[in-house]
Amino acid sequence: MNPIYFDNNATTACDPAVVEAMLPFFTEQFGNASSIHSFGNQVGLAIKAARSQIQQLLGAEHDSEIIFTAGGTESDNTAILSALKAQPERNQIITTVVEHHAILTLCEQLEKDGYVVHKLRVDKRGRIDMDEYKALLSDRVAIVSAMWANNESGTIFPVEEMAEYANAMGVQFHTDAVQAVGKIPIDLKRTKIDMLSVSGHKLHAPKGIGVLYLRRGTRYRPLMRGGQQERGRRPGTENAPAIIGLGKASELALAHIDIENSDVRYLRDKLERGILAQVPNAFPTGDLSCRLPNTSSIAFEYVEGEAILLLLNKLGIAASSGSACTSGSLEPSHVMRAMGIPYTAAHGTIRFSLSRYNTLEEVERVITAVPPIIAQLRQISPYWNPVKNCPADQAFAPAYA
Amino acid sequence: MWDYTEKVKEHFFNPRNAGPLEGANASGDVGSIQCGDALRLMLKVEPETEIILDASFQTFGCGSAIASSSALTEIIKGMTLDEALKVSNQNIADFLDGLPPEKMHCSVMGREALQAAIANYRGEEWVDDHEEGELICKCYAIDSALIESVVRENKLTTLEQVTHYTKAGGACASCHEKIEGVLEKILASQCEAPAISKPAEEAVAPLAAGEKPKLTNIQRMRKIEEIIESVRPMLQRDHGDIEIVDIVGKNIYVNLKGACMGCALEAATLGSIQQKLFEELGEYVRLLPASQLEMAR
Structure with a gap:
């Protein structure tokens, strides 16, 4: 049976057309874009075309606002560190509790270095409080960084509105948009967003390539110093094959953006409804009225995520979990905890993230596969009564280490 | 996965x-x-x-x-x-x-x-006395709770000491920043300036010439034997062991046994024991696998 890949928020398959576009740049088109000869010139022109393709996808006003980086993490780090360096008189950062580790771990380090970090809390649907946000904006704040869409729950933050308020207070605004780009329409020239991070491998381009969008006129300091590549803003010889791949992937993403919001959304909704109709004590997490069209995060109470994933994997189904035990760090998902999801449900959170390459047949197979797995694990859960097939009457209250 | x-x-x-x-x-x-x-x-x-x-x-x-x-x-x-x-x-x-x-x-x-x-x-009350913390050293599965308690009990102040007492950080070394973080937190709570590098000199201090009386050959061998004996329980806990084969000048030849044999951390194990010998003998010695004895001859 063909494997089913429902983990597209983790990474995506490279589109075959993307691979095809890249291949010549490993072999005959190997030149250094900075060289004067035709080997270099051809690569330079191809990079220019790729820059224009990603510019179109983001709706950026100028192609020089696109800086190629090695990925989302580099873009996030560059944005925040640039804002601090370029505005030494400002020592505060506003972000949210549900950001990606690329932001949160950096902010923890910056706190140690003496910066003040404000983390906006979220409600049980993963939404921030706009009044709390507005109250924090001041001339001491160097940058606001809020993700466009959450990788775990799919919840979309009102970043365009947030950017307006920041801009009115003269505060730089950055958004980590790695989950949003290619899934929802974006038109940066109509916003006040100053910086935005893109990761190639989340939109069917290869790994190791990303973009930092930098609005023209935004005060900026590069992370590294070196040659004149990317106009000195991100020195280092261009990763030409990956840049060209990202260009092609951006063109394809723009062409399919409607499909993401019609066909992919339909499959996601069908999957979520199909599972919830059959499994008791399960609920979707996040802001259901405002989330990515491809993401469904379902909390299955009284069972643990890794165990679910291992059993799904045995059936050739790939998904991911907010469970502690799948993260490598044993830390339970900070996103689920921030939304106040109880321990016994947060650990059983499974994220299904689809792409335009998934099919109705795959969705139906997963709907059939999930209920028996949950039932099987509940049979051996101390929180469950296997005889009556319902949560245990007497609350299980273990002694905790 | x-x-x-x-x-x-x-x-x-x-x-x-x-x-x-x-x-x-x-x-x-x-x-x-x-x-x-x-x-x-x-x-x-x-x-x-x-x-x-x-x-x-x-x-x-x-x-x-x-x-x-x-x-x-x-x-x-x-x-x-x-x-x-x-x-x-x-x-x-x-x-x-x-x-x-x-x-x-x-x-x-x-x-x-x-x-x-x-x-x-048995109708007794069971009290859980063990604490869990963030996993710090992945090579030896040592968490922050263990490091914290060992640091407090033994008044440790340096990364090197933490490695000697707990093994944490003794292999791949990628957790050294985290160990220093744990140390800094404890030292700060004790209102002492974190002395990350300074006490390293203290550890070296006993080596200063003339501080230790010169040992006779027999005393030296016994001392080496004693030190090796003292690390055996640690290795045995991991299902390994060590024995001295020969002592030739500055070279001490040993056999690692059991789980230590061919272990990916063999070099790290030898390294930390060598460090211990170095500190306690007050002279530079090399700890070598007995297989190299043949070559030496």
């Missing part, structure tokens, strides 16, 4: 003794706050002999938590309660051909459930 052994996978996919136990007369409920896992162990104990006739478990947890629970019930069936109390978490891990370092706490939870169930049977 975790690097689970076949045995772990087997016990996860086909858990033994899962579900409530008919006629159970003891049960232990424990959980790990660190990862949120929880386990109920149920025992059927024969009152006259205290033999565990049957055991079962219910587990809310990951693959290795379920496999550890399954392994535990298989290990203890047929044992007396006193025998069962001697089962360590390492026994559970060994039964499963090992667990990833991040998952060793699953086996700890198994052992605690066992202690809790036996206490329950």
